[in-house]
Amino acid sequence: MDGRRTERTTAPDCGSDAGPPPPPASEPSAEPAFGRVLAQVLLVQLAALGLLWALQAAYHR
Amino acid sequence: MDPLNWIVVAAYLAYVVVDGLRRSKGTHRIEGYFLAGRSLPWWAVGLSVMATQLSAITLIGTTGQGATDGLRFVQFYFGLPLAMALLGVTLVPLLRGAKVYTAYEYLERRFGPSTRALTAFLFLVSRGLAAGTIISAPGVVFSAVFGWPLAWSVALVGAPTVLYTMAGGIQAVTWTDVKQMFLIVAALVAVVAVLFVQMPVSPGDAFQIAGATGRLQVFDFSFSFSEKYTFWSGLFGGTVLMMSYFGADQSQVQRYLAARSVRAAKTSLLMSAYWKIPLQACVLLLGVLIFVFYQFQRPPLLFNPAHERAVVEARADEYEALQSRFDEAFALRETAARQAADAPNETAAARALDAFQAREAAAQEIRGEALALAQEVTGERPEDVNYIVPRFVLGNLPVGFAGLFVAAILAAAMSSVSSELNSLSTATVVDFYRRWFRPEAGDAHYLAVSKVATACWGLFACGVAVYAASLGSLIEVVNRFGSFFYGSILGVFLLAMIPGTREVGAVAGLVAGMTAVGLVSLFAPEVEFLWHNVIGAGVVVAVGTAASGAAAVRARADGSAQRQGRGS
Numbered sequence: 276m277d278g279r280r281t282e283r284t285t286a287p288d289c290g291s292d293a294g295p296p297p298p299p300a301s302e303p304s305a306e307p308a309f310g311r312v313l314a315q316v317l318l319v320q321l322a323a324l325g326l327l328w329a330l331q332a333a334y335h336r
Numbered sequence: 337m338d339p340l341n342w343i344v345v346a347a348y349l350a351y352v353v354v355d356g357l358r359r360s361k362g363t364h365r366i367e368g369y370f371l372a373g374r375s376l377p378w379w380a381v382g383l384s385v386m387a388t389q390l391s392a393i394t395l396i397g398t399t400g401q402g403a404t405d406g407l408r409f410v411q412f413y414f415g416l417p418l419a420m421a422l423l424g425v426t427l428v429p430l431l432r433g434a435k436v437y438t439a440y441e442y443l444e445r446r447f448g449p450s451t452r453a454l455t456a457f458l459f460l461v462s463r464g465l466a467a468g469t470i471i472s473a474p475g476v477v478f479s480a481v482f483g484w485p486l487a488w489s490v491a492l493v494g495a496p497t498v499l500y501t502m503a504g505g506i507q508a509v510t511w512t513d514v515k516q517m518f519l520i521v522a523a524l525v526a527v528v529a530v531l532f533v534q535m536p537v538s539p540g541d542a543f544q545i546a547g548a549t550g551r552l553q554v555f556d557f558s559f560s561f562s563e564k565y566t567f568w569s570g571l572f573g574g575t576v577l578m579m580s581y582f583g584a585d586q587s588q589v590q591r592y593l594a595a596r597s598v599r600a601a602k603t604s605l606l607m608s609a610y611w612k613i614p615l616q617a618c619v620l621l622l623g624v625l626i627f628v629f630y631q632f633q634r635p636p637l638l639f640n641p642a643h644e645r646a647v648v649e650a651r652a653d654e655y656e657a658l659q660s661r662f663d664e665a666f667a668l669r670e671t672a673a674r675q676a677a678d679a680p681n682e683t684a685a686a687r688a689l690d691a692f693q694a695r696e697a698a699a700q701e702i703r704g705e706a707l708a709l710a711q712e713v714t715g716e717r718p719e720d721v722n723y724i725v726p727r728f729v730l731g732n733l734p735v736g737f738a739g740l741f742v743a744a745i746l747a748a749a750m751s752s753v754s755s756e757l758n759s760l761s762t763a764t765v766v767d768f769y770r771r772w773f774r775p776e777a778g779d780a781h782y783l784a785v786s787k788v789a790t791a792c793w794g795l796f797a798c799g800v801a802v803y804a805a806s807l808g809s810l811i812e813v814v815n816r817f818g819s820f821f822y823g824s825i826l827g828v829f830l831l832a833m834i835p836g837t838r839e840v841g842a843v844a845g846l847v848a849g850m851t852a853v854g855l856v857s858l859f860a861p862e863v864e865f866l867w868h869n870v871i872g873a874g875v876v877v878a879v880g881t882a883a884s885g886a887a888a889v890r891a892r893a894d895g896s897a898q899r900q901g902r903g904s
Contacts, residue, residue, distance in 0.1 A: 307378075309599060312606045313421055320417050323614045327407065327554040334547030336689065 337482070337730060341739030348519065348743035349496055352512055352750065356500020359508035366782045369505035370437055370762045371594045376510055378600035381591050382607030384513035384755070386615075388587065389608065390520055392474035392493075392749035394619060400721035402623020403630075406551030410617050411565045412866070415574030419582060420609035422575070424602040427583040427829055432598045437766040439589040439829070446832045448839035449771075454846060455828060456767035458821050459586055460760060464793060467756040468800025473722070474749045475801055480642035481726050490801045493749045498794030501754040502787050506594055509754045516747035523744030524618060526737055527729065531625045534732065535632075541677035542628045548676070548689040549696055551624050554617075562862040573866025576873050580826035587759040626728050631673040633732075637662050637703065639723035643710040650713045658709070662702045669695035753797065761789040820857070823869030824849030827876025834877070837884040845880025849873070 363369050376384075401409055434442045440459065444452035475489035482489075500508045535542055546552050556566045563569065582588045582605060592601035637659050638644040647655045672692035679685035707718045729741045765786045774781070827849050831837045852875040853868045863871075 307603055309424060309602045309606070312603050312610075313424070316417055316420070316606050316610045319610055320613055323617060327410070327617060330543065331407075331552055331554050334543040335550065335552045336548050 337738060337742070338735045340735050341742065344736060344739030345743050345746070348746065349492075352516070352747070353496045353500055355515065356496075356504050356508040356512045359500075359504035359511055363505050363507055364783070365779045366765075366786065367437075368507070369783055369786055370590065370758070370766070372506050372510065374594060375596050376591075376594045376600070378595060378603040379607065380510055380514050381595045381600065381604035382610075383517045384510040384751075385582075385588060385591050385604060385608040386611060387513035387517040387520070387748075387751035388591075388755040389612070389752075390517070390615075390748055391470050391752035392745050393470065394616075395520070395524075395745050395748050396474060396477055396722050396725055398616070398619050399623040399626070399725040400723070402551075402620035403627040403724045404623075404721050406546070406549075406624060407554045407617065407620045408556060408565050410554060410613065410620055411556065411567055411570035412574055413578075413613050413616050414567065414570035415572065415576070416578045416612050417609040418571070419575045419578035420605045423579060423583045424605055426833060427579075428592060428601050428605065429598055430833070431589060431593065432595075432601055436593070437590075438586050438763050439584055440586070440763065440767050443828060443832065443842070444771075447828075447837075447842045451828065451839055451842045451846070452767060452771075454843065455584075455825055456586075456763050458825065459763055462821075463585070463587060463756050463760055464796055465800055467753055467760070467793065467797035469804055470749060470752050470756065471797055471801035472804035474745050476804075477722055477726055477745075480640055480723065481730065483641075487802055490798050493746060493753065494794060494798040494801065497750045497753045498757065498791060498798075501757045502790040502794070505786070506590065506758050509758045510591070510594070512754065513751045516751040519740075519747045520744045520751075521615075523741045524622060526740060527733065528618070528622055528625065530733055530737060531622070531629060535625070535629060537628075537632070537674075537677040542625065544685065544689065545628050545631060545673055545676060545692065546624045548693055549627075551627060561867055562864060564864045564866075569864060569866045573864075573868075573870055576823055576826065576869040577866060580822045580869055580873070584822075584825045584829050585759075586763050587755050590759050590762060591755070623725070626724060629728070629732075632670055634663070634666050636727060637706045638710055638718070639720045639727050640710070640718060641723070641727070643714055643716075643718060643720075647706075647710050647713050651709060654709060655706070658702060658706050662699065662706070665695065665699040665702055669699050671695075757790050757793050757797070760793040761786050764789045764793070820850045820853045820868070821846075821872065823872025823874075824853065824876050826869070827873040827880065830873060830877050831880040831884075834881060836888065837880055838887050840887045841880035841882075841884030844883040845876035845878075848879040849876035 365373075367373055398409065431439060431442055434445060436442045436445075438456065440452045440456040443455055471490055471493050474493060475486055478484065478489040478492070479486045500512060532539065537545070543552060556563065557568070558566055559568050560566060561569075592604055595601040595604055636644065637655075638647065669692065672688060672695045676685055676688035676692050679688050707720060710718045710720075726745075729738050733741065765782060769785055769789075770777075770782065824846050828842050828846055831842055831845055849872040853872045856863055856868065856871055
């Protein structure tokens, strides 16, 4: 409870505090890269806004 | 409600409690209880954040808002993706790198104990009461719809949530959130599918009718401080509000502190940004479709059944007269809607939609009279908008689907409350109990205290929920009070990222920010609340930087005076 414990990098089973030992540093991460996810997020938002814009343009009186 | 629907609800409750309790196995250390050993995968954290945000108020109130006001509310979320991206490169790495349990713990390291204590206290007060209102909203609706005492409805939401949150900590909260999120989305999709099947007109005609009443207007580019939802208030005010919520509120921060890595924490935030606007648009669109559905099937004059019963008992003749006028207006409106849907060409459709608009205005006028009558009889604000979806679900969905939607409302409430309780317990134990009373105890002791704190906050939230109806004005005051400091707390975190700023600047800035928002609220009430967050954060950064600069100058002057004193 000192708040300074070394951060774990792998997931233990749900419901357990203790996880397996961390993988070697060279192991590729299962987590997607921030920049790539950010680009996807922006694309999805633009697509959603485009759809909403089209809905408004077509039907709003 | 049909027994089969109740079986669906009971099955959900039993599953969620058993699943939550199962997570308590192995949670023996405080880091596991509060942060899941910093081991959660990004997708689970992201879904959990989304489930927390999607409360029962969203399923009941936002859908109702879609039915009465249309899609414009979605503008409120336009700042969310930007806020998440900014947090991903600023506060998330900062807080993760500090290896803290709470966001406020970081403020002590950066500034000092006063800043931590003040911000953590503001969090406890606002979130403790907010947890009560989150339970209260579905509780009041369930009581009115099913005719139960309010305490039963509150217990239905509160008891299982407290049980699994207390036992399993953040593991239980996160993994039940994931499943609750799937249930909520499944229920929304099911209702939209049923609506399309039951709608007597084509989707294109349904949109024509909704568009004729202004309900498909999404974008409002007017720049006005007095308009609640515009593109600009959503983009600027919304960004600051979302940054405050996700960057400075422990109920959200704790989730990404529990992620297994910095990258997982950032990705989880982006994931919730990914779906927020499309999901919120779908929720509002569901309300719009229910509005169109009720153009062809006679809706109740008052959606709140408790108010309907009270008015029928107290002023039967008046209500009957209103009902018969409403029936006539509905028949005329339905005819106009069908003519608009069946129009052979665009000119005829435009003429029919004009006629429909006039009939719709006449029907709404009668509904307005009924709402005023209900307020007069009950002495309560009608809040009829919150009963549109429950009445639709219970009256029109096939057997099993209604139970699924009621279970989804419970899931939405429970997923939000569980996160609040877990974070309230964390801040109570870490920022106050361990910090000021028992700094040297072992994990077992802190774990026991954390469980007791969760139970106490759960009881407090249920108590607030039961009395929320009678405390109506007080809750409103608390919510306004909350909006005073939300932006200001974010301002303190922004200040922490500016080199050279000091605790005196943080405390002075926080007080100045809250005072500025209070003054704006008092003397310029036309300024809508989304702008309060921008004002609060801006004032904290400006005053905090100036006060820190002044303190640095004074410290340098004192230092050189002392050196001169020693030299002479």
